[in-house]
Amino acid sequence: MSGEIQARFRIDRQDFTLDVELTLPGRGISGLFGHSGSGKTTVLRALAGLERAPDGYLAIGEAVWQDESRGHFVPPHQRALGVVFQEASLFPHLSVRRNIEFGERRAPAGERRFALSAVAELLGIGHLLDRPPGQLSGGECQRVAIARALLAAPQILLMDEPLAALDLKRKLEILPYLERLHRELSIPIIYVSHSPDEVARLADHLVLLDAGRVVASGPLNAVLSRIDLPAVFADDAGVVIEARVAAHEADDLTRLEFAGGAIFVSRHDEPVGTPLRCRIHARDVSLALLPQVQTSILNCVAAVVVDQAPTDTPGHVLVKLDVAGEPLLARITRRSAERLDIRPGLALRAQIKAVALLA
Numbered sequence: 001m002s003g004e005i006q007a008r009f010r011i012d013r014q015d016f017t018l019d020v021e022l023t024l025p026g027r028g029i030s031g032l033f034g035h036s037g038s039g040k041t042t043v044l045r046a047l048a049g050l051e052r053a054p055d056g057y058l059a060i061g062e063a064v065w066q067d068e069s070r071g072h073f074v075p076p077h078q079r080a081l082g083v084v085f086q087e088a089s090l091f092p093h094l095s096v097r098r099n100i101e102f103g104e105r106r107a108p109a110g111e112r113r114f115a116l117s118a119v120a121e122l123l124g125i126g127h128l129l130d131r132p133p134g135q136l137s138g139g140e141c142q143r144v145a146i147a148r149a150l151l152a153a154p155q156i157l158l159m160d161e162p163l164a165a166l167d168l169k170r171k172l173e174i175l176p177y178l179e180r181l182h183r184e185l186s187i188p189i190i191y192v193s194h195s196p197d198e199v200a201r202l203a204d205h206l207v208l209l210d211a212g213r214v215v216a217s218g219p220l221n222a223v224l225s226r227i228d229l230p231a232v233f234a235d236d237a238g239v240v241i242e243a244r245v246a247a248h249e250a251d252d253l254t255r256l257e258f259a260g261g262a263i264f265v266s267r268h269d270e271p272v273g274t275p276l277r278c279r280i281h282a283r284d285v286s287l288a289l290l291p292q293v294q295t296s297i298l299n300c301v302a303a304v305v306v307d308q309a310p311t312d313t314p315g316h317v318l319v320k321l322d323v324a325g326e327p328l329l330a331r332i333t334r335r336s337a338e339r340l341d342i343r344p345g346l347a348l349r350a351q352i353k354a355v356a357l358l359a
Helices: 040-048 096-104 116-122 138-150 168-184 196-202 220-224 230-236 334-339
Strands: 005-012 017-024 028-033 057-060 063-067 081-084 156-160 188-193 205-210 213-219 238-248 253-258 261-266 275-281 285-288 299-310 316-323 326-333 347-352
Touching: 005 040, 017 040, 017 205, 017 213, 028 040, 028 196, 040 081, 040 156, 040 188, 081 138, 096 116, 096 138, 116 138, 116 168, 138 156, 138 168, 168 196, 188 196, 196 220, 196 230, 196 275, 205 220, 213 220, 220 238, 220 326, 238 261, 238 326, 253 275, 261 299, 285 326, 299 326, 316 334, 326 334
Parallel strands: 028 188, 028 205, 081 156, 156 188
Antiparallel strands: 005 017, 005 057, 057 063, 205 213, 238 253, 238 275, 253 261, 285 347, 299 316, 299 347, 316 326
């Protein structure tokens, strides 16, 4: 599929109004993020045609699925889409193979994009094809549900908090497969989540929803690094850095390089040159006017102050930094900001206390 996704929905309920206008990329993962009740699932249901906005509009590339100004509405069963919910909802009386083939029967023969064997390999479920769903773990069930959705030859894949019902072990089991979908599929994925870590790990584009409205939308880091939205992420404010493995050190550390310099993390046995996505929380960044020589913090990069804003934590501010073109956030006390005379254009050193590897 090529072209953007254009959507406009207004849905009025007794105690809630959804009023959104979205432009999303035609490939990659777009994350819909917001707290409970923000309207994430309602947007997804409107995209699927399960909720009909009276004056709605939806175009997936060149295909217009809804244009109420012309009385045009493609019903859900005629839309080339796949949907994965929190619960896998597999047919218990069918084998894994038959569950997946049920999705395949939705796709016209001439439009099928994926072979069952290829999707099974992509999702690591080839050895499960003859099992009944009752013998699968929660993570395996979700992978089967994703395979079933893909065999329907969707132009877009909608995922409504697919990891919410899983424990941490199962979430960690399925995340690498979601990353493979990200890398290897050309269709766009709309991924609903209330987990900042999931969004940071998977998304390319991020939409923030609050009380049925879009408060921010854009490339992942452009949204994550906005300091006018601290309440959205609260203590999870931070940025994502795309780095590459540069070297494995003798003292069990791995050196990563990114546009702003080098950072060290605990040894990660990926080959040199492997791209890795990292998350740096604002709470894990401190600032200094001069390079520190007697400190336990290994990761220290040159930065320039872009701006600052108050946070929801009394006595603290959020400082936006530029590190060779890469954004970085630091959360420090107001007293420290005054003592360092933090202001736009100030050159300083950003000390990074912790780096979380996401992929």
